[in-house]
Amino acid sequence: MIKKLLITFLLFYILNAYNIDDIIKYESQLYPKIIDLITSSNKKIVIIYNQDTLKYAEKLKKLIYYKNVVLISENQINNSNMQNYKAVIFTFKNLQKKLINKLAEHKVLIFNIYPDEITNSMFTLYIGVKIKPYINVSLIKKANININPILLTIGEIYEN
Amino acid sequence: MKTKKSILYKIQIAFFILLTSIFLYLGTEIFNLYNTYNTLQKDKLLSVLKSKNKTLAALVKFDFKSDIDKILKEMSNQFNIQRIIITTKKKTYVYGNIENLKNIEYLKLPLSYKNQKIGDIEIFYSNKNTISFLKTYILKAIIFIILLFLIMGILWFNIYKNLLLFNKFAKIVEKINFKKIQEIEFNSPFNEIEIIKKSIDKLLKQIYSYYKKQQELLIKINKYKNRLQLAQKLSEVFSWEYDFENEKFEIVDYFNKFFGINEKIDNYYKFLDFIHEEDKQMFKKTIQEVIEKCNEKTINHKIISPDNKIFYFHSTIKCISEKNKKIIIGVSINVTDLKKQKEIEYLAYNDILTGTNNRFGLKNKFETLTQLAIRENKKLALMYIDIKDFKNINETYGYHKGDELLINFSKLLKQIIRKSDLLGRINADEFVIILYDIKDSENINVIMNKILSHIKNPFIIDENKIYINIYAGISFFPDDGINFEDLLRLANIAVEYAKEKGKHFKVIDEKIKEKIEYTTKIINEIKDALKKENELILFYQPKVNIKSDKIIGVEALIRWNHPKKGLLTPYHFIPYAEKSSLILEIDRYILEYCMNILTKWKEDEILKDITMSVNLSTEEFEKEDFIEYLEHLLKTYSINLDKFELEIVESLSIHDMNNTISILKNLKNLGISIAIDDFGTGYSSLNYINKLPFDVLKIDQTFIRNIKDKSNELIVNMITKIAKVLNKKVVAEGVENKEILETIKKIGCDYVQGYYYAKPMSEKELKEFIKRFNNK
Numbered sequence: 001m002i003k004k005l006l007i008t009f010l011l012f013y014i015l016n017a018y019n020i021d022d023i024i025k026y027e028s029q030l031y032p033k034i035i036d037l038i039t040s041s042n043k044k045i046v047i048i049y050n051q052d053t054l055k056y057a058e059k060l061k062k063l064i065y066y067k068n069v070v071l072i073s074e075n076q077i078n079n080s081n082m083q084n085y086k087a088v089i090f091t092f093k094n095l096q097k098k099l100i101n102k103l104a105e106h107k108v109l110i111f112n113i114y115p116d117e118i119t120n121s122m123f124t125l126y127i128g129v130k131i132k133p134y135i136n137v138s139l140i141k142k143a144n145i146n147i148n149p150i151l152l153t154i155g156e157i158y159e160n
Numbered sequence: 161m162k163t164k165k166s167i168l169y170k171i172q173i174a175f176f177i178l179l180t181s182i183f184l185y186l187g188t189e190i191f192n193l194y195n196t197y198n199t200l201q202k203d204k205l206l207s208v209l210k211s212k213n214k215t216l217a218a219l220v221k222f223d224f225k226s227d228i229d230k231i232l233k234e235m236s237n238q239f240n241i242q243r244i245i246i247t248t249k250k251k252t253y254v255y256g257n258i259e260n261l262k263n264i265e266y267l268k269l270p271l272s273y274k275n276q277k278i279g280d281i282e283i284f285y286s287n288k289n290t291i292s293f294l295k296t297y298i299l300k301a302i303i304f305i306i307l308l309f310l311i312m313g314i315l316w317f318n319i320y321k322n323l324l325l326f327n328k329f330a331k332i333v334e335k336i337n338f339k340k341i342q343e344i345e346f347n348s349p350f351n352e353i354e355i356i357k358k359s360i361d362k363l364l365k366q367i368y369s370y371y372k373k374q375q376e377l378l379i380k381i382n383k384y385k386n387r388l389q390l391a392q393k394l395s396e397v398f399s400w401e402y403d404f405e406n407e408k409f410e411i412v413d414y415f416n417k418f419f420g421i422n423e424k425i426d427n428y429y430k431f432l433d434f435i436h437e438e439d440k441q442m443f444k445k446t447i448q449e450v451i452e453k454c455n456e457k458t459i460n461h462k463i464i465s466p467d468n469k470i471f472y473f474h475s476t477i478k479c480i481s482e483k484n485k486k487i488i489i490g491v492s493i494n495v496t497d498l499k500k501q502k503e504i505e506y507l508a509y510n511d512i513l514t515g516t517n518n519r520f521g522l523k524n525k526f527e528t529l530t531q532l533a534i535r536e537n538k539k540l541a542l543m544y545i546d547i548k549d550f551k552n553i554n555e556t557y558g559y560h561k562g563d564e565l566l567i568n569f570s571k572l573l574k575q576i577i578r579k580s581d582l583l584g585r586i587n588a589d590e591f592v593i594i595l596y597d598i599k600d601s602e603n604i605n606v607i608m609n610k611i612l613s614h615i616k617n618p619f620i621i622d623e624n625k626i627y628i629n630i631y632a633g634i635s636f637f638p639d640d641g642i643n644f645e646d647l648l649r650l651a652n653i654a655v656e657y658a659k660e661k662g663k664h665f666k667v668i669d670e671k672i673k674e675k676i677e678y679t680t681k682i683i684n685e686i687k688d689a690l691k692k693e694n695e696l697i698l699f700y701q702p703k704v705n706i707k708s709d710k711i712i713g714v715e716a717l718i719r720w721n722h723p724k725k726g727l728l729t730p731y732h733f734i735p736y737a738e739k740s741s742l743i744l745e746i747d748r749y750i751l752e753y754c755m756n757i758l759t760k761w762k763e764d765e766i767l768k769d770i771t772m773s774v775n776l777s778t779e780e781f782e783k784e785d786f787i788e789y790l791e792h793l794l795k796t797y798s799i800n801l802d803k804f805e806l807e808i809v810e811s812l813s814i815h816d817m818n819n820t821i822s823i824l825k826n827l828k829n830l831g832i833s834i835a836i837d838d839f840g841t842g843y844s845s846l847n848y849i850n851k852l853p854f855d856v857l858k859i860d861q862t863f864i865r866n867i868k869d870k871s872n873e874l875i876v877n878m879i880t881k882i883a884k885v886l887n888k889k890v891v892a893e894g895v896e897n898k899e900i901l902e903t904i905k906k907i908g909c910d911y912v913q914g915y916y917y918a919k920p921m922s923e924k925e926l927k928e929f930i931k932r933f934n935n936k
Contacts, residue, residue: 137222146226152218 024056024113027089027125028063031111034123034133035087037148038109042068043086050074053091056113060089082106089113095120104143118158126156134158168323175312182308186301193297197290202267205239205285209269216281217273220246220253228253241285246271248279256284263287322350329353333360338367393418396494402428403487404451418494419465436462436470446477447488454479454486460495472496513563514570517584522592525582526644529596530637540637541598542644543607544651545573546659548629550589557624564621569628576610592648601667604634608665631658632665640668650676682736685722690745695721698753699920702929703773703891703913706905711930713771715807715913716754717920718746738777747780748789755797757923758804766930773805773835781808782819787826794830801831807858809838817848824853835891840879849882856911857883861894864914867903877907884908 035045045066049057050073057071072080074092077099087109095112100120103110112121118134122143126134133155140147209216212231219228232244232255242264243256248271258264267283325348332346343361348354392398393414400411409428416425425431435443439461446459456478463471475492509521517525526540533540547553547569554562566585573583573591582594598604611630618625633654635647650668653676658666666672689695700714720728737743754774761767780786794801806827808820824834835856840863859879863872876892883890892904895914904912918929 137218137224141222141224146230147219147224149212149215149219149224149227149231152222152224153215157218157222 020056020113021059023115023125023127024060025063026131027111027113028060030125030133031087031089031123032064032066034111034151035109037151038145039086041086043084045069046077046080046085046088047071048074048077048088048090048092050092053113056091060091060113078102082108087111090117090121093117100139104139107143107145109145110139123155128156132156166323168320171316171319175316179305179309179312183305186305190294190298190301194290194294197293198265198287201239201285201287201290202265205241205267205283206269208235208239209267209281209283213269213271213281214273216246217271217278220248220251220271221273221278223251225253229255232256235283239283239285240289241283243282243284245282245284246279247282258284260286263291325350325353329357336364338364339371396497398492398494400431400490400492401487402447402490403485404428405485419463421466434463434465436464438462450477450479450488451486454481463492470496472499511570511585514567514585516570516574516591517582519584519586519592522582522584522586522594523644526594529582529594530642533596533637536597538597539599539639541595541604542635542637542647542651543593543595543604543665544633544635544648544655545591545593545611546631546633546655547589547591548631550628553626553628557621557626561621561624561626565619565626565628568619568621569615572614573611576607576614586648592651598636601634604665604667608632612664630664631655633658634665634667636668640673679736679739682733683740683742686720686733686737686742686746689720689722690742690749695723696746696749696753697721697922698750698757699922700772700926701913701920702918702926702933703771703911704917704933705911706909710934711770711917712911713773713805714926715773715775715920716750716757717775718750719920738779741779743777744779744783747777750774751790751793752797754804755793755799758799759797761803762798762800764927766927766934768800769803770930771803771805771833773807775807775809775837778809781823782816787823787830790827790830790832802833805833805835805856807835807837810836810841810860811838817851821851821853828853837893840875846882850886854888856889856891858891858893858913859909861914864892864894864900864904865896867900873903873907876904876909880907880909 032045045064045068047057047060047064047069049071054071061069061071077088082103083106085103085106085108088103089111091113093112093114093116095117097120100110110120110122112118112124115124115127115134118124118136122136122139122145124134126132133151135147135151135155136158137147137152138158212235216228216231218224219231228246232241232246232253235241236244236256241256242258243254245255246253263286265285265287267285269281269283270277271279271281329344329346329348332344336344343364344357346353346357348357392412396418398412398415398418400409400415402409407428409426409431411425411431416422419434423430425434432440432444439459442459443461446457449455450457456476458474458476460472460474463473465471472495473492474495475490477488477490480487480489509518509524510516511518511521526542529540532538547566550562553565557565566589570583570585570591573593577583577593577595580596582592582596584592584594586592593607595603595607611632615628615630618627620626633651633656635641635650635654637647640650641647650673653672654666654668657672658664697719698716699719700716702711703713703715704710705712718730718734720733722728725732734743734746737746751774754772758772761770761772783789808824827834833856834854835858836852836854837858838860839857840860857879859876863876863879866872867876880890889911890909891911891913892900892907892909893913895901895904895912895916897916900914901912901916917933921929
């Protein structure tokens, strides 16, 4: 328990100490690989932004090597056809549970650029001694997605 | 080939060991492989499990069943896992099903998530792979072994076959007759055999060469051995060996052959048996001494052969040391002949009766003495002594006493002469003394007088008193000659001179020498005359038939037409010829001459009916080949045999009556007419006359010339009558006048010969004379 607290503190500290631009760079490389590990469909990767995070979304889109990457705003996501998404990357915090569940229903992989938004994501970035994927196993499991066991070995498992 | 020592056997063993090793190795390997493979499998599985542990643990922790299944399926497929059971507190995951418990392996591992055990994973997997792998491996191994067997079998068979080739080759080598073959005839495809063959060929050549040399050597050895044996045989040498320590004795085989001994002489004591009793002790003693001192000795001894013949031997006996062993070696030389030779030598130079020198001995010593005399400027005198009438003494007292007399006489002479003088007996009753350092005749006189005074006393031989008398002739060295034979001859002549003059001794003087010189000269001249054709000629004295008063024959008489002295009658040269052997040559010369003349006369009108009489000397008559010679002449010259007559003197005819009768018979068989010449001077008995095969009696001219003497007339008458009785012709020789002729006519002789009618004349004169006489 104490360990967890310390880690959280360190996380918070580190997270607060990190630069989001740098994180986006790491994520732009990591997230596509995670996506490839789990699915090989031709569906889109969607980067979702709000009025404040557009620039992060654009940057991310620029950095991700995938061709089929679209940007949609927060407002559009509820009305979009989630069936065509293989993964979404949120660029903001405070995500709605409902949205998350819906995405999970459609077996869409949920990412967030903010490492501490793991509770509402399947994957974020874990920044510690090493930088590795942060995996919300329960959410993945809830979405009934087959996770590549490799991710379980290399990533950090979020346990709530 | 199949003995333990054979290469093939060893190869077989090697193959067997190899195969067994391989088999065992493979067997062990299979077992090891099984375990190793099994272990590998397990380790691999463990490794995978370990690597997957984290993933699996995470999946199990968060219950990603499909992912779990996926991994388990993946693992199952990979490792032939029959069943996987993951057991946690909350859940158990099972994958697969065990179909067959056979060959199932079990593995259990803890499952840990973040270093916390969350469960266990049990794996049931099949080692089918291992077994499958092993089966493959075993199959390959078996195939490999079979192939190996096959290959080794083929290899073995090949080796066996090739080794058999060696065997065959060896058998050929075995049969090689190194005496004939220098090279093996064997073709082989293999270098090894070829190499061996070449080596053997080289060896064979060397052996053959060596063998040839050995053969030559053996031939030489045998040749030398045979020569040695022959040499031993010829020189009658025996070698023998006596090993006295081991009592072994060996002698050459030739000893047995020489003495005709069958028994093998393998024992020293057997050999001793052949040593003469007289020498046995000495022989044994010598052997003993040689053994003790181990030295060398020579001895002379006799050996008795089984047939009791004595042989003289000279033996050299030596002790030799061989390997700390002493052996006696003996070489015995048969000197029996040498002994005889020495005896012969003694006899050659000595007179066996008197023990003095014989002629050769004297001559030999004379040579030495002359050398000394020359050096010391001394003279030698050779005294030739002849015992007078010694033959009579022998006949009177016997030969034994005669020998005794000679011995005593020689002893007497030995006593008289000095030590420096030599004495010898050169004939039965003839002695020679060689006196050293004789100055003149005075010394001779002293010695002779001494001898003569001694022999005045009789020699007492077995109670018989025998008186002897001697004649002696003396010659001097170097005055009268330097040669022994010459001096001897001169001394002998001096003896004859002494006899003639009735003296006891005569020293050679100049007169005698001159006479000798003359004789020599005449003889040489006669020899020359014989070589020439017309120097020695015949003269013919006619013989007249009293009744018919015709010349019916002639007596051929030799004349010498001497180149310096003119015509010489026989009186001048025949006596000299008779003293030498020339008389024989003269006889033959005359015979051939007569044959030649008679052949010529055959064609002569006047001479063809004339019978020629030829005188024959005693020497010629008694010559062994006389008849042969006459036969040869008769074959060479075709004469009328009835015109040829041989005259032999009566004294000759009675010399050896039987021989004379035999020769005369042979002459008669040849068809030759025989006349007994000088009849009445010999001592022929009537019986002898009766036996003699003759045709004509020639009455000696002494009776005819002195026929006036009544006794002579009676003799002539008697002889004539005897001749008539025997139906022989009579010739009266020596009719010198008419008175004698008349008497002869009255007596009734058939033929006459003498100066009354004619002296001997030449052929030419004869022809004229006959012509005139017969036609008067």
